[in-house]
Each structure stands twice: as C-alpha cells, then as structure tokens.
Amino acid sequence: MAMTRRQAVGLTASGLTAFALAQKGRAQATGDNPIPPGVVTLEDFEGVAQRKLSARTFEIVHGGGADEITIRWNREAFNKIALRPRVLVDVSNLNTRLTLFGQQLNFPIVLAPAGVHGLLHPEGELETARGATRAGAVLVIPSSPARPVEQIARTTGQPPWYQIYITKDRGATREEAQRAQNAGCRVLFVTVDGAAAGIRNGMMRPPFNPVRTPGELGTGSDPSLTWKDIAWLRSLVRIPVVVKGIMDPGDAERAVNEGIDGVSVSNHGGRQLDTAAATIDALPAVVEKVGGRIPVLVDGGIRRGTDVLKALARGASAVMIGRPFLYGLATAGADGVDRVVTILRQEFEMAMALTGRPSLADIDRSVLW
Numbered sequence: 001m002a003m004t005r006r007q008a009v010g011l012t013a014s015g016l017t018a019f020a021l022a023q024k025g026r027a028q029a030t031g032d033n034p035i036p037p038g039v040v041t042l043e044d045f046e047g048v049a050q051r052k053l054s055a056r057t058f059e060i061v062h063g064g065g066a067d068e069i070t071i072r073w074n075r076e077a078f079n080k081i082a083l084r085p086r087v088l089v090d091v092s093n094l095n096t097r098l099t100l101f102g103q104q105l106n107f108p109i110v111l112a113p114a115g116v117h118g119l120l121h122p123e124g125e126l127e128t129a130r131g132a133t134r135a136g137a138v139l140v141i142p143s144s145p146a147r148p149v150e151q152i153a154r155t156t157g158q159p160p161w162y163q164i165y166i167t168k169d170r171g172a173t174r175e176e177a178q179r180a181q182n183a184g185c186r187v188l189f190v191t192v193d194g195a196a197a198g199i200r201n202g203m204m205r206p207p208f209n210p211v212r213t214p215g216e217l218g219t220g221s222d223p224s225l226t227w228k229d230i231a232w233l234r235s236l237v238r239i240p241v242v243v244k245g246i247m248d249p250g251d252a253e254r255a256v257n258e259g260i261d262g263v264s265v266s267n268h269g270g271r272q273l274d275t276a277a278a279t280i281d282a283l284p285a286v287v288e289k290v291g292g293r294i295p296v297l298v299d300g301g302i303r304r305g306t307d308v309l310k311a312l313a314r315g316a317s318a319v320m321i322g323r324p325f326l327y328g329l330a331t332a333g334a335d336g337v338d339r340v341v342t343i344l345r346q347e348f349e350m351a352m353a354l355t356g357r358p359s360l361a362d363i364d365r366s367v368l369w
Contacts, residue, residue: 039339081368094353117326118146124145162185187240265279295318302320
C-alpha cells in the first residue's frame with residue numbers, strides 16, 4: 001500500500017513523540033487540549049480544527065469566494081512547480097535570517113493578519129501572540145483586534161506589525177494607525193483589495209442575506225480609495241507602510257513610484273474575487289516590475305516548506321501564512337500556533353538542504369526545474 005505524505009513525515013519525525021508528551025504535560029497544567037501525536041503536517045491541523053469547531057465557525061475560516069476556484073488554484077499552482085535537487089553542497093549550517101523593513105527576522109515566514117482569532121480561542125490574538133513568540137515569528141495584528149493592540153504588542157517576542165483598512169471615517173483610521181505605531185508595531189500593512197465584499201462561501205444564506213461577521217464579510221474599506229489616500233496614511237506615521245493586495249505588476253510599479261515601502265502579493269486567500277490568479281503565478285511579474293527596489297511578500301496557499309522555497313525562488317522576500325496558524329490556534333492555542341510555524345520552518349530548512357542552498361541568498365530561480 002502506498003504511504004501518504006503525512007505517514008512518511010510521521011515516520012521521520014522522531015522528535016514528535018517527545019513533543020506530544022511535553023504538550024500533554026503542559027495541557028494538564030494549563031487546561032488546554034494537547035496537540036494529537038499524529039499531527040505532523042499543516043494539513044493535519046486543518047482536520048483537527050474541523051472536528052473541534054462548529055461547522056459554521058470552521059467555514060468562516062476555511063471558506064473562500066464564490067465557487068472557491070482561486071483557493072484551489074492557490075494550492076494547485078504550488079504543486080505544479082518542480083524543484084531541482086542539488087547534491088554535495090555543504091549545508092551543515094543553514095542560515096534563514098533576514099532583515100525586512102529594518103527588523104531582524106529569524107526566518108522568512110510571517111503570520112498574516114486574520115480577523116477571527118476570537119472565534120477560535122477565548123484569548124484571541126493574545127494566544128496567537130504567545131504562539132508566535134514561542135516560534136520566534138512576527139505576527140501581523142489584524143485591524144480592529146478583539147484585544148487591545150497595546151496588550152497584544154506586549155505579549156509578542158518579536159515587535160509585531162499591524163494591518164489597517166482605510167475606512168470612510170478618516171478620523172478613526174488616523175487614530176487606529178497612530179495607536180498601532182505608539183503600541184510598538186513596526187510596520188503598517190494597508191489592505192487595499194476590499195473595494196467590495198466578496199461573496200463568501202459558507203457565509204451566505206438564502207434568500208441571499210449576508211451574515212455580517214466583523215472582519216469577514218464586510219471589508220470595512222472605503223470603495224472610493226485611491227493612491228492619494230495611501231499617501232495620506234503614510235503622512236500619519238513614521239513606520240514603513242506596505243500595500244497588501246497587489247496582483248497587477250502595474251500596481252506594483254505605481255507603489256514603488258509612490259514611495260511605498262513594500263508590497264504584498266495577495267488575493268485575500270481566495271476570499272474576494274473568485275477566479276483571480278494564484279498568487280505564486282502573479283508573483284514573478286510583480287517582482288520583475290519592482291526590480292528589487294522594495295521588498296515583495298506573498299501569501300495564499302502556502303502549506304509546505306517547499307512552498308516557502310518556491311516563493312523565495314520566484315523572488316519573494318518572505319511569505320505570510322493565514323489559515324494554517326488559525327487551525328493551529330483552534331487545535332491547541334499558543335502551542336498549536338507554535339507547532340504550525342515550527343513544522344513549516346523545519347520543512348523549509350529540509351528543502352533548502354536538499355536543494356543545496358545553505359542560505360537565503362543562495363535561493364534563486366535555479367532552484368526550480
């Protein structure tokens with residue numbers, strides 16, 4: 001009988017049994033549920049989260065736009081990219097550290113903004129921040145979080161970043177941006193793909209009446225938003241501003257010309273415009289147009305360490321993950337978030353070693369077949 005990828009990883013992950021026992025002991029002390037010992041890939045966390053959450057809550061996290069074609073494309077596009085192994089390269093000391101927006105990162109994996117933490121754990125973003133701290137990862141705090149941004153920022157080990165929407169209430173937007181900066185957030189991500197609310201699968205009920213879940217169906221963004229409003233936002237803060245939701249290379253070039261500090265290639269996890277291109281397919285043209293002048297991040301469909309390698313090979317400075325760490329949060333709180341990031345980081349390092357790339361600087365398009 002053929003062995004599944006999960007089974008194969010389980011056989012090679014000799015440290016997982018000890019990890020599971022440690023989780024069990026911690027859970028008995030804290031009252032949290034431990035991570036099941038058979039959970040060894042990011043896909044495993046999705047299954048556990050589905051069993052733990054109500055069907056409605058799970059669909060809020062899992063669901064996408066309309067027929068969810070873009071969600072499928074996000075994954076399928078990664079699967080179609082083949083890697084080129086290299087051998088007899090000294091990979092005994094892997095270096096995954098990088099500097100982004102003046103901040104040192106341990107590895108190029110960032111926790112993307114997501115507005116549903118409070119639905120998945122009573123401590124909401126605080127518990128996510130604890131998990132990110134244990135994993136050594138940077139958290140992008142979602143706009144209008146369930147917990148005070150100051151409290152979340154104090155809980156993180158790495159200085160956090162912050163997501164914001166420019167709403168019709170410019171006074172409230174100004175206050176939110178400056179509050180995030182004063183709380184210690186180092187980068188401001190302005191999400192710009194919310195001119196209209198996408199039709200979310202699982203969030204609509206006959207006769208087509210939307211269920212308004214905060215931060216989900218209603219984007220809160222001002223549909224009249226233009227580049228002049230991005231310039232206005234930049235004038236309010238002293239920290240780097242990144243535009244999230246760029247898919248078109250012309251928009252990326254405009255961002256550079258407008259003095260934006262970075263762009264994030266994103267289709268909102270397939271939750272807005274269905275049949276929009278997969279982000280990993282859109283990435284190369286954006287990277288080419290930016291020409292190394294500003295960092296380019298990407299999210300959407302990243303589930304394996306090899307996906308991280310492929311994104312960097314196509315020119316991304318770093319990747320962001322969303323649903324995977326949310327499933328980890330639902331599964332086991334901070335421990336689940338920590339473990340999701342750790343699995344992805346370890347898989348990424350394995351992929352670096354097996355393709356003969358000892359550092360991030362060694363990763364380029366020659367990694368790809």
